[in-house]
Amino acid sequence: MLMVGLSGSQVGSYWHDGYVIVEDLLPPWACKVLQDHALPRLSFDVCGGRVSGLQTTWYYGPPGGSGFNLHQDNHLVKAIKDGFASVWIAMQDVTEEMGALVGYPGSQSEDILPQEEVNLPNLAQDPNGTRYAVIPPEKYTSKILTMKQGSALFMHSHFIHGSGPNTTDRWRQALLMTYIRQGGDFRPGERAKREPVDVYT
Secondary structure, eight states, rough: OOOSSHHHHHHHHHHHSOOOOOOOSOOOOHHHHHHHHHHHHHHHHHHTTTEEEEEEEEEEEOOOOOOOOOOOOHHOOOGGGGGEEEEEESSOOOOTTTTTEEOTGGGGSSSSOOEEEOOOOOOOSOOOEEEEEEOTTTTTOOOEEBOTTTTTTEEEETTTEEOOOSSSSEEEEEEEOOOOEETTOOOOOOOTTTOBOOOOO
């Protein structure tokens, strides 16, 4: 059941005790994804070996949001090309109108391409998401990647992708989890402070 707010007693407990436990907040399917090692097992196949978790991000795509410009995830991480993958999990059905991802099939064969400063209008989005963009080579054709709730999109570290604007009145939410082949080099980042995480224990 969708929770629309904390009860008066929960809010009171938060301010009285400094915390509150909200039970059954996540649906069972979400808990299963996060607990049963399915993602590490599948990431093994695309990363070429046992993996470590590297970063997790929850994306809120608000109504009217502008989406992210085209980019390659390995631009900043600088991990081994074929040993780093991103997994984008749809928290609800994602349509083109809601700002579905757009990708360029085959573009993972490219090296890391230069980014150009474009500074497109930013509407309720991470400023870095609209400041720079990769310009895909003309030989690639874009594809809108609509997804059903609970579907997981596994993306190669050099795959060119972005997301469109959310022109609906609904939020487009997604969980992004990244994995790296164990022992591989990567850039921690000045702010991200990435560290490998054991996902098998």
